[in-house]
Amino acid sequence: MRIDDYLRQTLAERLRRLGVEREVDSLPLDKPKLPEHGDIAATVALELARELRKPPRAIAEALTAEPFDPNYVESVEVAGPGFINFRVSQRYLRRLVAEILAQGEAYGRSNWGRGRRVQLEFVSANPTGPLNVVSARAAAVGDVIANLFEAVGYRVEREYYINDAGRQVRLLGMSVSSRYMALFGIDEPFPEEGYHGEYVRDLAMEIRQEYGDRFVHMPAEERQQQLTQIALEKMIRQHQEAMRAYRVHFDVWFRESELRKANAHLEVLEEFKRRGLAYEQDGAIWFKASQFGDEKDRVLVTREGEPTYFLVDIAYHRNKFERGFDLVYDFWGPDHHGYIPRMKAAVQALGIDPQRFQVNIIQQVNLLRGGEVVKMSKRAGQIIEMAELIEEVGVDAARFFFLMRKMSAPLDFDIDLAKQQSEENPVYYVQYAHARICNILRFAEERGLQLPAQANFDLLREPEEFEVIKNLMDFPEVISGAARFLEPHRLTTYLQELAASFHRFYHRHRVVGEDPELSAARLCLTEAVRIVLANGLRLIHVSAPERM
RNA sequence: GCGCCUGUAGCUCAACGGGAUAGAGCAACGGACUUCUAAUCCGUAGGUUGCAGGUUCGAGUCCUGCCAGGCGCGCCA
Numbered sequence: 242m243r244i245d246d247y248l249r250q251t252l253a254e255r256l257r258r259l260g261v262e263r264e265v266d267s268l269p270l271d272k273p274k275l276p277e278h279g280d281i282a283a284t285v286a287l288e289l290a291r292e293l294r295k296p297p298r299a300i301a302e303a304l305t306a307e308p309f310d311p312n313y314v315e316s317v318e319v320a321g322p323g324f325i326n327f328r329v330s331q332r333y334l335r336r337l338v339a340e341i342l343a344q345g346e347a348y349g350r351s352n353w354g355r356g357r358r359v360q361l362e363f364v365s366a367n368p369t370g371p372l373n374v375v376s377a378r379a380a381a382v383g384d385v386i387a388n389l390f391e392a393v394g395y396r397v398e399r400e401y402y403i404n405d406a407g408r409q410v411r412l413l414g415m416s417v418s419s420r421y422m423a424l425f426g427i428d429e430p431f432p433e434e435g436y437h438g439e440y441v442r443d444l445a446m447e448i449r450q451e452y453g454d455r456f457v458h459m460p461a462e463e464r465q466q467q468l469t470q471i472a473l474e475k476m477i478r479q480h481q482e483a484m485r486a487y488r489v490h491f492d493v494w495f496r497e498s499e500l501r502k503a504n505a506h507l508e509v510l511e512e513f514k515r516r517g518l519a520y521e522q523d524g525a526i527w528f529k530a531s532q533f534g535d536e537k538d539r540v541l542v543t544r545e546g547e548p549t550y551f552l553v554d555i556a557y558h559r560n561k562f563e564r565g566f567d568l569v570y571d572f573w574g575p576d577h578h579g580y581i582p583r584m585k586a587a588v589q590a591l592g593i594d595p596q597r598f599q600v601n602i603i604q605q606v607n608l609l610r611g612g613e614v615v616k617m618s619k620r621a622g623q624i625i626e627m628a629e630l631i632e633e634v635g636v637d638a639a640r641f642f643f644l645m646r647k648m649s650a651p652l653d654f655d656i657d658l659a660k661q662q663s664e665e666n667p668v669y670y671v672q673y674a675h676a677r678i679c680n681i682l683r684f685a686e687e688r689g690l691q692l693p694a695q696a697n698f699d700l701l702r703e704p705e706e707f708e709v710i711k712n713l714m715d716f717p718e719v720i721s722g723a724a725r726f727l728e729p730h731r732l733t734t735y736l737q738e739l740a741a742s743f744h745r746f747y748h749r750h751r752v753v754g755e756d757p758e759l760s761a762a763r764l765c766l767t768e769a770v771r772i773v774l775a776n777g778l779r780l781i782h783v784s785a786p787e788r789m
Numbered sequence: 790g791c792g793c794c795u796g797u798a799g800c801u802c803a804a805c806g807g808g809a810u811a812g813a814g815c816a817a818c819g820g821a822c823u824u825c826u827a828a829u830c831c832g833u834a835g836g837u838u839g840c841a842g843g844u845u846c847g848a849g850u851c852c853u854g855c856c857a858g859g860c861g862c863g864c865c866a
Contacts, residue, residue: 273808291845322846409865536791543864605859607859719805
């Protein structure tokens with residue numbers, strides 16, 4: 242059993258004897274900042290003082306009157322206003338090294354999710370332009386949260402929603418058509434709100450290369466329709482390739498056009514009408530979103546008879562739940578946060594428990610170049626593409642960087658700095674620790690020292706060794722915390738701490754030394770660190786190099 | 790005007806869901822390679838947590854008001 246589980250269970254049991262029922266999982270355990278406060282602190286006594294009308298120290302004394310299992314706890318101390326400070330026993334820490342070696346890749350995983358099915362939809366960038374850096378951030382964050390969910394026992398599906406229908410797509414087709422005709426010296430008016438980016442010209446040239454003048458002499462409408470489809474497929478393939486190169490795998494690429502083909506949106510419309518949730522006004526059809534907590538009603542079908550994006554999106558979300566997911570998580574860009582209440586309202590109107598549907602906003606990325614914010618606008622064609630950024634800083638560094646902040650906070654990404662200081666980037670610090678360990682293991686092998694299956698861990702007695710093991714001990718909790726609160730940055734922070742404690746140990750002590758028994762024990766410890774580093778890096782899809 | 794996000798060391802960020810004396814990295818300064826990788830380590834310095842109230846044993850964290858920055862408030866997506 243893990244020590245935190247042991248402590249929670251034991252404390253809950255003793256509380257019960259005091260007449261207090263507390264759920265085992267809800268008993269908070271803290272990690273004290275100061276070493277003299279022990280390794281793990283419980284604050285229950287402070288919380289219960291009011292309820293029990295007793296001084297917190299007295300409660301703490303009562304909870305610690307009996308001894309704790311020495312296999313877990315070295316010492317207990319009631320401190321300050323009523324903290325219970327535990328010191329982890331060396332026996333437990335030494336046993337943990339063997340435990341990690343035995344568990345290998347499984348160390349850190351848990352079954353918190355109990356196999357429930359979760360869908361995560363993220364990136365879902367419009368296929369009307371190249372992926373930008375916000376997509377790069379969303380891809381990293383969504384992917385890692387998916388990995389974390391898997392690690393804590395959910396069954397996860399990753400989905401990318403493609404808006405391959407509607408007005409914006411038509412505008413892309415018309416833009417491409419205009420550029421295409423220009424290549425043949427024919428002037429076709431450029432759509433007013435068309436896409437001005439250089440990639441539109443590139444698409445036109447590619448199409449000329451592949452299809453020649455085939456589209457020149459057909460009616461404009463037919464040409465635009467065909468070029469729309471061709472350009473669309475090219476853009477989608479581009480996006481798929483970019484995600485693959487960025488190590489993000491999507492289980493499903495879901496197309497809006499499929500919903501439209503199946504008239505899924507019209508079914509929703511009929512249902513809403515039938516149930517009195519939709520009404521006509523000013524020639525448009527509205528959804529009574531205000532009945533479900535939104536600030537006003539929303540249009541489902543425009544006066545021109547065109548279904549809104551919103552209507553199709555409702556059908557999409559119904560489709561998601563029809564596929565049997567217990568939980569559905571959407572990750573949207575910051576410009577969509579005003580859209581959340583109406584989507585939640587719609588999901589509720591469909592009769593789905595809103596608890597099962599969560600929308601998360603991934604905040605914007607400010608790209609800095611030369612100390613100045615790079616302004617970006619898709620329509621104006623001013624854009625820093627995800628691909629450019631990756632090329633400049635690399636996948637490992639880019640992913641790590643995007644994961645280092647909470648998604649709810651805007652992120653400043655200084656390109657010059659990331660490029661210039663790429664050797665100082667924290668990702669290299671973590672990777673270096675892994676490479677260094679691999680080197681030690683190679684060195685030991687050359688000396689005829691294989692990684693032993695067992696070792697005398699009682700020989701581990703240096704403070705730096707225990708510091709490392711205590712860090713290893715935290716790993717499972719870091720994963721479950723990062724998953725539960727959707728905070729991948731806990732993982733990157735943790736990996737840096739673990740790497741630091743190992744580097745410190747390395748500088749003070751030799752792993753492969755005179756004493757073969759001690760060397761064996763330290764090799765095991767070193768391998769345990771490598772396992773945890775590798776497990777952590779795998780979760781964020783950053784490579785764990787064997788040499789640097 | 791209303792709503793959402795953000796404000797912590799010169800810079801980039803932590804602080805495990807209210808806990809004890811707010812911590813790292815970068816930049817600055819001073820040290821450590823005849824040793825398993827110096828992409829490393831050790832040390833010094835750096836703070837009125839935007840401001841003002843409130844809640845309580847205890848607030849960077851929760852509440853209210855203000856200040857500053859970003860985003861949003863379409864029969865666009």
